[in-house]
Amino acid sequence: MTSARMSTADSLRILHSARNDEVVITTMSTAREWTELPSHPLDFVYVPSSMGQASALGLGMALAQPSRRIVVCNGDGCTLMNLGSLVSITAAAPKNLVLLVFDNEVYEITGGQGTAASGRRRADGDSLDYGEMARACGFQKIHVIESVEQWELEVNQLLTEEGPVFGWLKVAPVPGGAGPRSPGPGPERARAFAAALQSP
Amino acid sequence: MGKRLQVDKYHIYQDQEIVSLLEEIGITHVVWVPDSTLGLWEVALTSSPAIELISVCREGEAWAVAAGLHLGGSKPLVIIQCTGLFESGDALRNVLHDYQLPLYGLIGYRSYLNSESLPGDSCLKFTEPVLAAWNVDSIFIDSAEKKDQFKEHYLKCQQAGRAGITLLAEGRA
Numbered sequence: 563m564t565s566a567r568m569s570t571a572d573s574l575r576i577l578h579s580a581r582n583d584e585v586v587i588t589t590m591s592t593a594r595e596w597t598e599l600p601s602h603p604l605d606f607v608y609v610p611s612s613m614g615q616a617s618a619l620g621l622g623m624a625l626a627q628p629s630r631r632i633v634v635c636n637g638d639g640c641t642l643m644n645l646g647s648l649v650s651i652t653a654a655a656p657k658n659l660v661l662l663v664f665d666n667e668v669y670e671i672t673g674g675q676g677t678a679a680s681g682r683r684r685a686d687g688d689s690l691d692y693g694e695m696a697r698a699c700g701f702q703k704i705h706v707i708e709s710v711e712q713w714e715l716e717v718n719q720l721l722t723e724e725g726p727v728f729g730w731l732k733v734a735p736v737p738g739g740a741g742p743r744s745p746g747p748g749p750e751r752a753r754a755f756a757a758a759l760q761s762p
Numbered sequence: 763m764g765k766r767l768q769v770d771k772y773h774i775y776q777d778q779e780i781v782s783l784l785e786e787i788g789i790t791h792v793v794w795v796p797d798s799t800l801g802l803w804e805v806a807l808t809s810s811p812a813i814e815l816i817s818v819c820r821e822g823e824a825w826a827v828a829a830g831l832h833l834g835g836s837k838p839l840v841i842i843q844c845t846g847l848f849e850s851g852d853a854l855r856n857v858l859h860d861y862q863l864p865l866y867g868l869i870g871y872r873s874y875l876n877s878e879s880l881p882g883d884s885c886l887k888f889t890e891p892v893l894a895a896w897n898v899d900s901i902f903i904d905s906a907e908k909k910d911q912f913k914e915h916y917l918k919c920q921q922a923g924r925a926g927i928t929l930l931a932e933g934r935a
Contacts, residue, residue: 610856610860612825612826612852612856613852614822615823618822618824618826618827618853619826619827619830621816622826622833623834624830625831626834644820644823646818649819650818650823653817748860749862752833752861
């Protein structure tokens with residue numbers, strides 16, 4: 563882990579600025595940071611979640627709403643918990659789905675324990691390469707984002723190129739980072755979100 | 763392509779029969795992990811012009827994909843085996859209870875009609891109590907005489923805006 567990694571908060575601020583009418587699904591650490599920014603009717607703050615299922619949720623939305631861009635802001639721990647969903651996504655191949663993995667190499671909200679993909683938890687000391695994982699799972703559009711400057715340059719491309727698109731953002735963990743809070747009761751939020759999706 | 767249906771007493775629905783039924787009730791997407799009974803419907807499902815078949819890798823994904831489809835205005839159906847019900851509990855809990863989405867599942871009950879290939883299959887011990895524990899409106903179809911109940915129950919649950927499950931007895935694994 564190096565201090566040069568961008569922060570999740572900064573990377574989400576860049577996405578927030580670039581976003582137009584895309585659906586944005588956030589979960590875990592990304593939900594905590596996203597809810598600090600002004601909200602949008604097409605935000606789906608997936609809290610409470612079934613950890614790992616944000617990518618699958620986004621796949622379903624992308625298939626149901628092919629004219630809308632769906633952006634999933636996932637964590638690395640969440641991604642590891644549901645690696646098969648990468649294969650499910652590329653099997654269905656929705657052109658409107660963007661899966662972003664904010665990789666801080668730890669389970670941040672439980673205290674910063676290393677994931678099984680992080681170098682500190684691996685026998686050889688080498689962290690796994692999510693870009694290569696995505697490629698092996700069938701993604702063809704893969705972006706590896708290592709700095710704020712690079713993310714600012716590439717974010718619009720990720721939001722507009724034909725998907726499915728995979729973005730691996732290397733971010734720094736937040737020591738002592740709190741867990742995300744639900745912005746309100748799930749059923750009401752789900753109904754409001756579904757209504758927003760149906761509106762032109 | 764999957765195998766064609768072998769009609770026998772252990773298969774309550776024939777392939778074209780179930781697909782016609784799903785079309786009739788307006789299902790737009792089937793999200794599934796097949797087993798050896800449900801999988802016999804693959805050819806008919808993929809041949810349907812009205813239904814899109816979504817294959818996922820593990821059953822928890824199926825509930826979440828169905829949730830996304832529902833929020834996007836589609837009418838999905840989850841089709842998995844009872845072992846997948848065991849696997850997918852957290853995903854089911856999240857979408858059916860945390861978000862109270864009116865999703866519907868058709869769950870194959872392994873070994874119920876014939877356990878000769880898996881004598882003592884523990885699915886027979888755990889399927890019904892696990893399903894009951896999830897507190898989802900459910901019915902059990904264990905014979906051809908009951909197969910009309912699926913449509914009735916699906917429509918009743920949709921009208922009430924609540925989730926539902928049909929447990930479907932299967933033959934050997």
